[in-house]
Amino acid sequence: MPELPEVETIRLQLNKVLKGLIIKHIEVRFDKSFQGDKKEVIGKKILGLSRYGKLLVVNFANKQNLAIHLKMSGRLVYLSNKSRLVGGHPQQKNEWEIDYPTHKHTHVVFTFSDNSKLYFWDLRKFGWIKVVDNSKLKAQMSKLGIEPFTDNFTLFNFRKVLKMSKKPVKLVLMDQQKISGVGNIYANDGLFCAGIHPSRKADKVNTKESVRLFNCLIKVLKNGIRYGGASSQNFRDTQGQKGRLQEHFLVYDRQGWLCPNNCGNKIAKIQLGGRGTYFCTNCQK
């Protein structure tokens, strides 16, 4: 569930603390979580962090990168050389008290030149970290669709993407090869904001509606970043803390709640492309 705003939250936080550091050591506890030759990045200086859709990238001075995809449950928790997030008992029931250094779902541990550490924690083990050089990274990125908050994300391009597909508009929003960074949360809330039914065929969304949807997507994504991401389930920031967008969802995860427009209707839930889809039958046509 880390989507664009959640990954951006992590990028902003890590960019501050990792820039200029050197990786001293990488401990891989679960092989599938780390792919490639770790020697390529050990001893190399970190220039900064970038993000492409939901992909987080650590850039190194030697034209190598760590590409990181958190998939559904990945976390990156950073502990400085002094602080420990918690002491004591590992695997406490209270999730605030996860002891990341020893926890069973911590799969990769980075140690930096100043002895601070970054823990890759991933309950479902779908996430990964890959060593890729600049050209390979560029090839990966070229597969991604138009990226919100870049020059590419224009109304013209957005309309073109919608016009090209007969699939339900929600699936198009979530297709990373068409629009990068939007997942289930922001697709649901964006469509509600625009008053568009998630099942509508993308190419049948008219000009006026697509303008609304374009602006709404930007709005809900910005809101996500403002609240530090959505932690309805597994997302945590680099301090192990929850985001707060879940307190402000419009329709996502709100089955049976009253419509936020106060129309008196209750939020419905259906399956679309195998994913939970939430909307107001009254306000979204």
Add this chain to the structure above:
DNA sequence: TGATATGTTATCTT
């Protein structure tokens, strides 16, 4: 116990 949640990709099916 079994259904559910999730992002992406691989593998059917139409």
Add this chain to the structure above:
DNA sequence: CAAGATAACATATC
């Protein structure tokens, strides 16, 4: 052949 639908991956929670 292309587009659409579904299974697979893993695990905790309800």
